[in-house]
Amino acid sequence: MTVVTPSSAGPAMRVRGLEKSYGKLDVLRGVDFDVARGSIFALLGSNGAGKTTTVRILATLLKADAGTAVVHGFDVATQAAKVRESISLTGQFAAVDEVLSGRENLVLVARLRHLDDPGAIADGLLRRFSLTEAGARRVSTYSGGMRRRLDIAMSLIGNPPVIFLDEPTAGLDPEARIEVWQAVEELAGHGTTVLLTTQYLEEAEQMADRIAILHQGRIIVDGTLAELKRLFPPATVEYVEKQPSLEEIFLAITGGSDKRDTTGTKS
Template sequence: MTARQAPAIEVRGLEKSYGKSRVLRGVDFSVARGGIFALLGSNGAGKTTVVRILSTLLKADGGVASVGGFDLATQPANVRESISLTGQFAAVDEILSGRENLVLVARLRHLSRPGKIADDLLERFSLTDAAARKVSTYSGGMRRRLDIAMSLIGNPPVIFLDEPTTGLDPQARVEVWQAVKELAGRGTTVLLTTQYLEEAEQLADRIAILHEGRIIVNGTLAELKRLLPPAEVEYVEKQPTLEDVFFAIVGGERKSASVRTEK
């Protein structure tokens, strides 16, 4: 297998315990370059622990892993240069403007033309109109988009998004989903942890379910759906919902099956 074909992330037998509590019990998965991989699980399943280990913030008790072609145990500095991590809460300075946040990070990374880098990212994440505003005035979705934009400064080939839409309203969540899709479209490898089933369904090329410290299933959405018996189609009559009434009154477009009322 050539370096170009090798997975962006490869994990084999990852283990981690806290005292007598075994959080990870031999986790195995790989992530293709340029793909979106969703690690799905409930609170306490070990998702954040996996991300912290892969981003070199935490040492594993056992197993091997590579990120960006670099061994996690023997080449941690190379791993850190290849990744960016966006945690569960936006790490932005609310006193500064959106543009100032981006310029600051670019300067800290000793990159040339930090203003140009900031302007490009503001345009890419649809934040140009709010560039001069203090981040304290941003909505939740705008803050999260800015946070992701900041993590892309320096063009890391791999980005970890640890539950990026936690606490966001539905509209803000959709905004973040679009930003993540654009990342992958530009060739960035994304490992996404989430507890939202719809989020994994909307974004991921492959989905792994982490349960009690183990990956219990791993595949595409279509492959996971084939694990269940074929759906039985039943005809059910229903009354119009308030949503149906709303769209009928305001004349908005709605793609749905026609609704029959009971006689």
């Protein structure tokens, strides 16, 4: 598949005045934001804030009631087919075939996209996501983090310039979440634009170049982490005894922050 050249320069995504209602329920009430090319943009919000609705509109799976959205230079309302050629969407649950091996999943998607040499594409992605040793095993034996990494690898087949990750670490344990963080940061390192929705604040703090908070259908703040911190009064210096968090204790005991598990099975 050949990725369509964007019709105009500018940000990877530009959203203006986006509105969406379901009956009397106003989910989006004028959403505005830009996403720079090659960056990780985190869209935060509680359940029901409208994060998934926003992603579905940008991915052309849902029509907005009002407003405009441009992805990779294409209007989502009038150029939906070109938008779909430019993006990949990874939902809240890994869309992998558990009967097939990791490599077979990748080869299948490459063939469905009519790409040359699906085997070489699969092998390259297995190496990139540290899954080579597990590539021949059935996905049913994979841990949660390995499945998620495979799912993200599958979404990269065809080299889409824009990736939507809708709560990619929902339900994962701390080690698996760190594995996914590493994979997402690697995407941006290769020039892919990532829009990430999450409820985990530390996830956005760890990965995002820019953060927007969606609340009651509107973006109430949008900026870098440093810009968001400046919204609060300067910190006062206090001498306190810092205790490790439970997550830090867990990772220290299990050694989960040192390396990825490429051979472990699902627990």
